[in-house]
Amino acid sequence: MGINFLKVGLLITASQLLLSSGCNKDSTRPCVNAAYSFSISSEWSLQNEVYNVGDTLHLISTFPKTLINQINSSAIIDYSNATEIGGSYVFYELDSTQRQVKGAVSKFDFIPHIGTIGNGIIVPNEQKVVAYAELANNYSFNCKIVAKAKGIYAFFLSDLSCSGLRGKNCTNAGFTNTLTNTNKHINLFEYAMGRPLASQYEIDRIYCFRVQ
Numbered sequence: 001m002g003i004n005f006l007k008v009g010l011l012i013t014a015s016q017l018l019l020s021s022g023c024n025k026d027s028t029r030p031c032v033n034a035a036y037s038f039s040i041s042s043e044w045s046l047q048n049e050v051y052n053v054g055d056t057l058h059l060i061s062t063f064p065k066t067l068i069n070q071i072n073s074s075a076i077i078d079y080s081n082a083t084e085i086g087g088s089y090v091f092y093e094l095d096s097t098q099r100q101v102k103g104a105v106s107k108f109d110f111i112p113h114i115g116t117i118g119n120g121i122i123v124p125n126e127q128k129v130v131a132y133a134e135l136a137n138n139y140s141f142n143c144k145i146v147a148k149a150k151g152i153y154a155f156f157l158s159d160l161s162c163s164g165l166r167g168k169n170c171t172n173a174g175f176t177n178t179l180t181n182t183n184k185h186i187n188l189f190e191y192a193m194g195r196p197l198a199s200q201y202e203i204d205r206i207y208c209f210r211v212q
Contacts, residue, residue: 028083028164030172035164036077037070038063039176042141042157044207049185051211055147061132061177062140070176079165079173085139086131087160087177088120094152094192094208101193103127107149107211115141132160147211152192157205178204185209 042061051057069075093104103125110117110128114135120127132139160175188208190196197203 027167028171029169030163031170034161034172034174035071035170036067036079036173037176038067038077038079038173039070039178040160041178041180043180044155047181047183049183049188049209051147051209053147053150053211055211057145057147057209059141059143059145061142062138063175064138065134080134081166082134082139082173083163083166084131085160085162085175086129087158087175088122088127088129089158090123090126090156091128092126092154092156094154094189096152096192099192099194101154104151104153107147107151107153109146109148111144111146113142113144115143117143150211152188152208152210154189154206154208156202156207179207181207 040061040063042059045058045060048055065078065080067077067079069077091104091108092101093107094101103123105120105125105128115133116131118129120129130141130143132141157177157179159177162173162175164171164173184203184206185208186197186203186206188210189206197206
């Protein structure tokens with residue numbers, strides 16, 4: 001059985017936004033359509049295809065507070081003092097025999113260094129909810145992920161969302177979040193699933209590797 005990472009990513013991101021937009025604890029009211037659309041990136045390090053049990057992967061992402069609004073590319077936005085910026089990341093083990101995916105959260109230890117990472121609400125065996133930390137000049141997320149079990153894995157980043165700037169209505173934003181890694185080892189996905197990835201959206205956000 002295959003899986004469409006695009007549909008999963010959009011479902012989780014939409015659910016995350018729905019849950020956050022209903023809360024007004026920071027005195028901001030989001031609009032139905034996001035006022036801003038920004039583009040950011042993340043990176044997995046070290047960029048290995050094969051790890052050993054006990055090895056550590058690092059997920060790193062930092063972006064400035066001053067951003068270009070993709071809805072109006074001439075607009076430079078100071079996005080300081082935002083409410084929580086975050087999303088839901090998906091962690092799969094790829095079963096090459098059954099050609100299926102299964103949740104892999106329990107196969108790793110997650111140790112946040114900057115920002116937070118918590119248990120998912122929708123599919124906790126597959127999902128982790130992340131939130132960026134606001135620093136002096138940027139927003140940042142940095143997490144160590146320690147491999148505990150052998151297998152072939154695929155980690156998938158969602159786009160991010162924010163309900164807005166504190167004290168300012170209709171400043172909610174979406175963040176396109178893509179990986180900068182030059183080799184995402186997509187060959188492992190194709191080997192295990194017996195098919196290529198379904199879209200460029202998936203290719204831009206997936207990272208595959210094997211633990212031995």
